[in-house]
Each structure stands twice: as structure tokens, then as C-alpha cells.
Amino acid sequence: MANEKRKNLTPVQQEYHLFEKERETKRPIVRNCARAFLVGGIICTIGQAISYFYMYFFDFTEQTAGNPTVATMVFLSMILTGLGVYDRIAQFAGAGSAVPVTGFGNAVISAAIEHRTEGFVLGVGSNMFKLAGSVILFGTFAAFVIALIKTIAIQWGGL
Amino acid sequence: MAALMVASGCAKEETEQKQSLQGTNLMRSQTSGTAKGTKLDQGPAERAADYLRRREDIRDVVVVNSGDRLLVAYQIPHMQRWNRKKIEKDVEGRLRDMFPGYKVISSSDLKIFWKTQQLKTKMDNKRLDQREVNREIGRIEKLSKEQT
Amino acid sequence: MLKGHRTWVFANKPVIVATAVVGGPFEANGRLADDFDFLHEDLWLGEDSYEKAHRVLFEEAAFQAMEKAGLEKEKVQFLIAGDLINQMTPTSFAARTLGAPYLGVFGACSTSMEGLALSAFITNYGGADYILTGASSHNTAVEKQFRYPTEYGGQKPPTAQWTVTGAGVAIVSPKGDGPRVTAATIGRVVDMGMTDPFNMGGAMAPAAVDTIEAHLRDMQIDASHYDLIVTGDLGRIGRQVSLDLLRQHGIDIDEERYQDCGLLIYRDGQPVLSGASGAACSAVVIYGHLLKRMRRGELKRILAVATGALLSPLSFQQNETIPCIAHAVAIEYGGEA
């Protein structure tokens, strides 16, 4: 994609891009990855602890404990987002806090909080999914296509 | 930083494995995996437990039987969990062959394992009668069938 | 009077009779906290939305400047100002409060110098006795519009910049005492095909270079003519890039005399990554900090080059590149007036 874009640039622009690149602060990729690993791992470990909690104290199996765990994680995400902590964690953790389901919750909740000044119907209601919407759209559509292919394969291919 | 984490990660794994091994030893020394103290005949349960214990892809086993029901709960060693579905299928099939007259309920789920263990301890201590045990087994069976 | 291609020289040298700057909590922890007239502890300023708080910032700065100049509200004949929010509502609503005839100007973060250049031009030719000009921005209101919700956990890369919460206002008059505006160079839109909205400095640097070069050429002077050339909000990367670019073009600039408002305002250690930005950045630093230094006699001649990135979230999503602009204003104080 980057190359495609570059083709449309004039030589002067291309030259400047290289000139600027040399002086640009590089993203600390290794450090960011290490942090993402650490924080993402910790969040998943917390999730594991929560699901053991539900299995131990309630009648949930390994299969079914996932649901209350996800709900609990989203709840925690709401508290941290509301207190203004989640974005601080994210600046440190990057994908480590964006990829777990808490990040999905954060995307929905932060948009909801942000637009409450525009009212609950026009603000919160219509802006809630402005960040997370694409995840739902593409997740659902991809799942639809894959399940369709698989079903057809099973029915006619005898797989 | 990354190196440090990997190092600490390895160390952690070692201790964990040790701990989980200790856990299994404890569990085995406590009981034989079947409820011997009960007045119900646990012969089939013991045979099933014996068989499963000999399998390499199974770690801990708890088995209970009552009437025509055989409730088998076991744990799979962590590295074998990748093949969990296959092992479950295999175990279920083998047990069906071994106990043709029985309704076999088997699960590798941790919750079912805990529940079965509880039931077994109860049978040991409280001398439950068949009806009570059947009811409890039914409850565990329902739980194991639940989907997400 | 037009000199060269796009530089105005003001023969009557309009005077900046008073200035006022207001800032938020983040600025209060910054390096220039002492140069603010008001600093707010609360980002909301007691209002129920950030946009309203944004409006209040500008109103406060405007009233404070009038008080310092000893002017009644009615004496201000024109208001030339702008901000970054959609359709410039905060500034327009503030203009409703002030009641003065109003010209809204948009130059993104270059608005401050665009307004000052226009005000100087109008007063120079007898168009007004007093013009109030300024620019404002509010961190969270701007973030909300241009980037993500403020509580959203998106990691900002090291090239990103921090939008200043504040407002800077100046009152320009043909007569009086104070720093004088001697010349202004209007920038043209420069687009180097940069697309990363988290690297504004890198995108804007060529625009700043273009305007500085044009100014020096039109005025037929050297960079050393000025005690200080200060850019608006290029940040760490933009400053380095523009400095190297200027040198590549054969303009010799003393590194000490080439500063950036975005680097002056905050302390090291504040989480601003590459530096500050926003319409208020140049307004606050120039009207607050730098003019104070001029009054103290530390600086005699400065060239203020406010830089702006003329993008919108929409244009970015439609894969448009970022067009940039810079306006330069020369300010003098002391010596022959």
C-alpha cells in the first residue's frame, strides 16, 4: 500500500519523504513489543484467574466460564476507562491493552463517555460503535463467509 | 528486557511443573481415584480408573459408578491439551467398548473433575445411597453437556 | 506596502498594545507557567462540555487583554480570530459574547500569525484603532475531533504531538507603546505528500521553510537580522527537519536562534512525545513568553512563523495527503521606533 501511494508522488515529494524519514524519531518496536507481551500476558492471566474463580465458586465449566469472564473483563475495562486510567496503560502497553477484549470494551466505552455531551440518543447512542463497529462488521462478515463455505463443504462434499 | 522475561518465564515454568506434579502425587496418595469406602460396588469404576491411569495422555483420574452409570473425569497433561478433542473422543469410545452395559459419561473438564471428586469424597464419608448418587451424577452430566 | 512577492512591510509599524494568555492544567506544569495570565486547574473550566470550556478560554483571554490595555469592550472595533473545531464554533460563540465585528479566520495552527498579519495590515492603513486578534485550542476538544475519544487506549507514536489547552490574544493599534509589527509574509500551501496525522511536524516543516525563505528573499535580509526565528508547532522532528532543509537551501541559521514554540512550552518529562501543537501553541508562547522577553529587552527583533496543517479527519480517511501552511510576522521592540 505504501508503495502504491509513493508512485503518485512527484520526485520532489519522494525526495522529501526520504529526507524526513532520516530525521524522524523511530518507533521503538522491540520495546513496544516487549511491553505489549508483558501487559497482554498479564491481562490474559487475570482473565484466566477470573474464569477459575467462576469455575470454582459457581457452576461453570471450562467451556461456559468464558462468558462471565468476558463480561467481567469488560466491566473492569469500564471502571478503568471511566477513571481515566486505561488510556495511560495503553500509552505504555500499545497492543497489549488494545488486543484483549478489555480493549474492545475500552473502544466502546470511551466513545460512549466522550459523546455524552451530545445527549444520550444522538451522542452516546450513535457514537458508541464508531471505533468498535468495524471489528463487529468484519468479524461477523468473515464468520458468515467461513461458516457458509464450511457448511456447504460438509453438506455436499461429505467432509 | 525481553531476555529477562524469557528467563523468568522459564524459571516459572519449572516451578509450576514441580508444583503440579506435587499436586498429582497428593491427590493420588489421598485416594485411589475411586470411592472404596462406599457401600456401592465400585468395581467397574476401579477397572476404568486402572485403564485410564495406564494411558500416557491422561494425568489424574476420578471415576464413580452407580447403577448403570459410569462417571469418568480426568485431566490431560498440559502439553497434550492440543489434542484434547481427539483424546476425549478416544477415551469415550474405549470406555464404551469396555463397559457395554453402562451409560458412560466422560469429561476432561476441570469443573467436572472437581465435582466428581467432591461426589466421590461424599460417597466415601457419608455412605450415600444409589438414588442420591444417581441424582448427583445426573446433575454433573447436565453441566458437562452445557455449551457456551 | 507589498515588498517582493508576498511580504507586507508596515510603514506605520502597528503596535501590540496588550496581550493576554490563558492556559490549562497541563500548561500550568509546563516551563512557561509564569508567563500565563490565568491558569486553570480543571480542563472543564466549570462548563459542561469541552467545547464550552474552549469558548471560555478565548473569552477570558480577550477580556483580560482589554483590561490590560485599559479598553472598554466597545472600543475594540474588530475581532480576527479562529480555532480548530468544526466551523470554528468556540471562537464564533466567543465573538457573540464580545459583540465586536468579527472575521473568523482558519489557518489551523497558523491562525495566530494569520490573524496578527491581517490585523497589522488593517491598522497600518487606518482601518481601525483597535483590533483584537488571537487563537485558541483545547486539548480534549481537538483530540475528540481529529483523533480518538480522549479515554480511548490508542498508543501514540513518538512523532505525535500534544495539543495545547489555552488561548492567546493580542490587541493591535496604530499608536501606543509596545512591540511593533514591521512586516508579514503570507504563506502558500505546501504539500509534500505526507499522510501520517501523527507526524504533523514532519509534514509542516517544508511549509515553514518555504515561508522563511520567501520572507528573507522578499526583505533582502539575512537570517541573522533576527535575534530569534521561532516556528509555531513543528515539534522535535519538524524543527530538525526544517533546520536541515534551510541549511540545505543555503540559509545559514544559528541553531540557538531557531526555536520552536512547541518545544518551549512544556518541560522535559511531560508526556508530550515530539512536542506541543494546536492553534494556541504559537499564540500562547509568542503573546505570552516571547513578547515578555522583548519587553525585558532580551530580544529586539523576532520572526514568528506559525505553522498549520490544513487537514480534516475526513480528508485523512479519504487518503488525502496533508496540505500545510506557514505565516511569518516580524516583530520589533526597542531601538528606533
Added chain:
Amino acid sequence: MLTMFFWAFVVGGLICVIGQILMDVFKLTPAHTLTILVVTGAILDGLGLYEPLIDFAGAGATIPITSFGNSLVHGAMQEAEKHGIVGVLTGMFEVTSVGISAAIVFGFIGALLFRPKG
């Protein structure tokens, strides 16, 4: 059980590292990154690879957003087995609904309780 924690940490962490690489090396926005991960999860489940990962890593595989795609496919397949091709459409949210409904409910509660801090 402790082994499970260890692998949840490692696998969950690694999925996040993949996300970080998409963001830093390929310069994708968080929205693009998460979308790619969700679609990847769906594809992996289509190939029958995601369930074993969950068995192995527990929350390390269910907490990252990839599991969202996995459970969407899973719900669709469960229904499809029962009702044929129509089930693909009707079953989609059967399994996933909790993530979305929790986000909606807590999002609204959050909007009632909190103001953005900046």
C-alpha cells in the same frame, strides 16, 4: 492449573505482540489491526485450529479479540449443524453475544457515571 496460567500469559502476550507488530511495522491504525485479528480468528476457527489453542492456553486464547471471530464462526456452525444453511445466519451471535452486550450495557452505564478525564 499453574501451567495454565503460564501458557495463558505466553499465548495471550504473543497475540498482543502480533498486534503491536501490525501497528508499528505496518503502520496500521488500531481499528485496522483489530479488524485483521478478528478476521484471522474466524479463519483459524474455520480451519479447526482455534479450539485446540483455547484448550491449550485458556484465557490466553479467549481474552484476545481473535476469539471474537472464533466464537462467531462457532455459533454459526453450531446452528448450521442443527438447521442447515439458514443456521449460518441465525447462529452467528449465539456464542458471541456476551462480549457485545456487555460492551453495550457497560458502555451506557459508563456514560451515565463518568465524564472524560482528558
